[in-house]
Amino acid sequence: xxxxxxxxxxxxxxxxxxxxxxxxxxxxxxxxxxxxxxxxxxxxxxxxxxxxxxxxxxxxxxxxxxxxxxxxxxxxxxxxxxxxxxxxxxxxxxxxxxxxxxxxxxxxxxxxxxxxxxxxxxxxxxxxxxxxxxxxxxxxxxxxxxxxxxxxxxxxxxxxxxxxxxxxxxxxxxxxxxxxxxxxxxxxxxxxxxxxxxxxxxxxxxxxxxxxxxxxxxxxxxxxxxxxxxxxxxxxxxxxxxxxxxxxxxxxxxxxxxxxxxxxxxxxxxxxxxxxxxxxxxxxxxxxxxxxxxxxxxxxxxxxxxxxxxxxxxxxxxxxxxxxxxxxxxxxxxxxxxxxxxxxxxxxxxxxxxxxxxxxxxxxxxxxxxxxxxxxxxxxxxxxxxxxxxxxxxxxxxxxxxxxxxxxxxxxxxxxxxxxxxxxxxxxxxxxxxxxxxxxxxxxxxxxxxxxxxxxxxxxxxxxxxxxxxxxxxxxxxxxxxxxxxxxxxxxxxxxxxxxxxxxxxxxxxxxxxxxxxxxxxxxxxxxxxxxxxxxxxxxxxxxxxxxxxxxxxxxxxxxxxxxxxxxxxx
Amino acid sequence: xxxxxxxxxxxxxxxxxxxxxxxxxxxxxxxxxxxxxxxxxxxxxxxxxxxxxxxxxxxxxxxxxxxxxxxxxxxxxxxxxxxxxxxxxxxxxxxxxxxxxxxxxxxxxxxxxxxxxxxxxxxxxxxxxxxxxxxxxxxxxxxxxxxxxxxxxxxxxxxxxxxxxxxxxxxxxxxxxxxxxxxxxxxxxxxxxxxxxxxxxxxxxxxxxxxxxxxxxxxxxxxxxxxxxxxxxxxxxxxxxx
Numbered sequence: 162x163x164x165x166x167x168x169x170x171x172x173x174x175x176x177x178x179x180x181x182x183x184x185x186x187x188x189x190x191x192x193x194x195x196x197x198x199x200x201x202x203x204x205x206x207x208x209x210x211x212x213x214x215x216x217x218x219x220x221x222x223x224x225x226x227x228x229x230x231x232x233x234x235x236x237x238x239x240x241x242x243x244x245x246x247x248x249x250x251x252x253x254x255x256x257x258x259x260x261x262x263x264x265x266x267x268x269x270x271x272x273x274x275x276x277x278x279x280x281x282x283x284x285x286x287x288x289x290x291x292x293x294x295x296x297x298x299x300x301x302x303x304x305x306x307x308x309x310x311x312x313x314x315x316x317x318x319x320x321x322x323x324x325x326x327x328x329x330x331x332x333x334x335x336x337x338x339x340x341x342x343x344x345x346x347x348x349x350x351x352x353x354x355x356x357x358x359x360x361x362x363x364x365x366x367x368x369x370x371x372x373x374x375x376x377x378x379x380x381x382x383x384x385x386x387x388x389x390x391x392x393x394x395x396x397x398x399x400x401x402x403x404x405x406x407x408x409x410x411x412x413x414x415x416x417x418x419x420x421x422x423x424x425x426x427x428x429x430x431x432x433x434x435x436x437x438x439x440x441x442x443x444x445x446x447x448x449x450x451x452x453x454x455x456x457x458x459x460x461x462x463x464x465x466x467x468x469x470x471x472x473x474x475x476x477x478x479x480x481x482x483x484x485x486x487x488x489x490x491x492x493x494x495x496x497x498x499x500x501x502x503x504x505x506x507x508x509x510x511x512x513x514x515x516x517x518x519x520x521x522x523x524x525x526x527x528x529x530x531x532x533x534x535x536x537x538x539x540x541x542x543x544x545x546x547x548x549x550x551x552x553x554x555x556x557x558x559x560x561x562x563x564x565x566x567x568x569x570x571x572x573x574x575x576x577x578x579x580x581x582x583x584x585x586x587x588x589x590x591x592x593x594x595x596x597x598x599x600x601x602x603x604x605x606x607x608x609x610x611x612x613x614x615x616x617x618x619x620x621x622x623x624x625x626x627x628x629x630x631x632x633x634x635x636x637x638x639x640x641x642x643x644x645x646x647x648x649x650x651x652x653x654x655x656x657x658x659x660x661x662x663x664x665x666x667x668x669x670x671x672x673x674x675x676x677x678x679x680x681x682x683x684x685x686x687x688x689x690x691x692x693x694x695x696x697x698x699x700x701x702x703x704x705x706x707x708x709x710x711x712x713x714x715x716x717x718x719x720x721x722x723x724x725x726x727x728x729x730x731x732x
Numbered sequence: 733x734x735x736x737x738x739x740x741x742x743x744x745x746x747x748x749x750x751x752x753x754x755x756x757x758x759x760x761x762x763x764x765x766x767x768x769x770x771x772x773x774x775x776x777x778x779x780x781x782x783x784x785x786x787x788x789x790x791x792x793x794x795x796x797x798x799x800x801x802x803x804x805x806x807x808x809x810x811x812x813x814x815x816x817x818x819x820x821x822x823x824x825x826x827x828x829x830x831x832x833x834x835x836x837x838x839x840x841x842x843x844x845x846x847x848x849x850x851x852x853x854x855x856x857x858x859x860x861x862x863x864x865x866x867x868x869x870x871x872x873x874x875x876x877x878x879x880x881x882x883x884x885x886x887x888x889x890x891x892x893x894x895x896x897x898x899x900x901x902x903x904x905x906x907x908x909x910x911x912x913x914x915x916x917x918x919x920x921x922x923x924x925x926x927x928x929x930x931x932x933x934x935x936x937x938x939x940x941x942x943x944x945x946x947x948x949x950x951x952x953x954x955x956x957x958x959x960x961x962x963x964x965x966x967x968x969x970x971x972x973x974x
Binding site: 475 | 785803805816819827829831833834836848858859862866867
């Protein structure tokens with residue numbers, strides 16, 4: 162117990178200062194006006210998110226209550242969202258923290274058991290997940306509490322349940338990760354199996370949700386959920402997913418009651434999950450870590466042909482971008498935590514469709530599309546298409562932390578950026594290029610596939626042109642903005658790579674800001690094209706030009722600010 | 733050559749003076765050792781010279797190019813090896829060298845020739861296609877030195893370059909430093925190992941508490957302390973009275 166506490170404290174300290182490293186004195190000179198402006202923007206952008214999240218929780222609950230339905234399905238849904246988010250974010254975090262941390266070489270020779278090491282690491286992950294949930298889920302939960310008219314008891318138990326919410330998902334993620342890594346430990350290098358395991362586990366989790374949601378739907382489409390669905394479409398579907406996770410019932414009952422017995426059940430299940438995790442970790446963690454191998458050295462001289470292929474003079478921009486890309490994709494800690502989600506989110510969207518197609522060949526989305534396709538009229542669909550593409554772009558870009566951690570990922574190596582004969586502007590552009598290309602592939606690229614399909618269904622080509630241009634511009638805007646926030650608060654002092662990207666709250670902040678700013682831009686477009694009913698082609702053309710101009714403007718701003726920040730950055 | 737004029741640097745709000753009114757020239761054709769106890773200001777000085785830190789006062793010139801006025805031009809003139817070689821570990825050796833060559837504008841043919849020659853001297857031919865993360869500390873140090881020298885810079889600035897090198901690599905690097913100085917160019921390196929300074933340097937700069945307390949040849953230093961037998965004793969005596 163004492164060792165666990167001591168180790169947790171040390172691990173927390175080494176990964177602390179996620180928000181403060183850039184504020185706490187790394188710069189000699191600041192540009193006060195730009196810095197203050199950025200803080201003001203951050204503050205202004207967070208207020209809408211918190212307001213929206215709070216409003217969502219409250220209004221959803223109020224509508225349900227007004228319909229004469231119990232508020233508990235809403236609460237279960239919120240807790241389910243928090244739990245599934247913890248599981249999805251937690252898998253890559255746990256894998257990289259447990260199996261790739263540089264601290265393993267320091268910890269393993271110490272007189273600590275494998276259980277103590279992993280429990281301390283799990284605690285650190287837990288703390289960061291709680292803080293992440295506090296930013297993303299807590300406003301919704303508070304909105305629900307106010308909408309449902311919670312009493313003092315519910316508020317107190319609500320806080321306890323909020324704190325307990327990530328325990329089981331993290332324990333499950335820990336158990337799955339440890340077992341999978343143990344099974345694969347001799348197959349490939351440590352980095353490779355961590356990457357493969359993360360992708361595999363994420364797909365399994367989403368597949369499980371899809372299949373479970375379908376089965377839940379068979380039995381759950383009646384009673385209060387069906388009635389709630391009549392008022393709020395989709396609510397019962399979300400609630401059906403929650404059947405996958407039996408602890409949601411006791412958690413919600415504990416708060417809703419408030420009911421101490423349900424709380425005790427929740428506590429007991431959480432404790433059991435942690436004990437099970439510890440048993441698995443005790444049995445497999447050290448064995449796995451000791452038997453995993455790093456990428457091996459070939460130890461062979463290069464042939465003249467190989468050298469000829471490898472050596473050629475690149476421009477400074479290309480050389481920096483190649484270096485940036487290699488450092489990103491070869492580091493599982495960086496790649497899994499910053500780039501994976503935007504690349505595979507379409508898989509998460511497609512999985513339920515594929516599952517329903519397999520489970521119900523007659524009545525599914527694909528069949529519906531095939532049957533109704535001849536009747537589609539897309540000639541007036543421009544505003545909707547543009548809005549959907551904008552939404553997809555903003556969502557995809559917000560889940561990418563590549564540009565938003567590009568400075569933090571340098572760590573102590575940032576001094577190298579300062580002593581090479583390459584302009585800061587060029588080096589920053591290289592970083593931005595890598596982040597932007599990735600989000601363009603993950604948003605514009607995927608959108609283009611759907612748009613080309615819609616072209617066959619009669620969508621005017623000019624719509625595709627506008628959609629692609631707007632999507633490209635939005636990608637530049639989102640990436641520049643994320644990079645500026647990272648430059649404002651870079652986390653340069655870290656001991657292992659995941660600290661730069663996970664034990665760092667700036668990316669979450671960036672995600673919220675990108676969502677809010679992007680949401681605002683979409684709203685403006687919707688206001689003029691749909692609500693006020695101006696000519697769609699004219700509004701879209703103006704919107705496209707404005708977005709391209711905004712992208713150019715924010716790029717210029719990001720470069721100017723970046724040059725100032727890099728000049729000012731010191732030890 | 734390197735010219736440091738009136739350079740001062742203060743850290744933090746409490747005003748810790750890391751270096752204080754430094755003035756010295758590193759002449760061409762010489763190897764200059766930079767010696768001082770821990771925390772004396774050596775690394776800060778090297779970082780100011782290489783443009784990593786901006787001085788509060790004073791100026792730095794590399795081959796006559798002012799670092800503040802033309803940083804890119806000045807940075808092209810030197811090759812710098814930092815004190816920690818644990819950088820770019822995800823890159824392969826050949827990729828790191830190609831990156832360095834490209835940012836210093838070395839053309840393709842020259843890259844191949846220079847890398848072949850450096851790899852041979854440092855016995856790194858069999859390691860170039862492996863990632864730096866698989867290298868030992870000494871091999872990482874070697875690849876950093878190779879990256880710094882790939883553009884054949886006039887001025888070499890090396891922060892503890894011999895740390896971790898095996899005897900052969902250390903010998904090769906010292907030989908290269910001598911050859912470089914003999915060809916009329918300058919080498920400026922920091923070290924804690926006084927024996928290295930004694931055998932290698934044409935002149936030394938001793939720094940303590942951010943101030944230069946000695947600048948000259950080792951013979952001049954011995955002449956100041958005729959009663960001390962070893963360089964180590966002279967050094968200890970010097971910093972005791974600094």
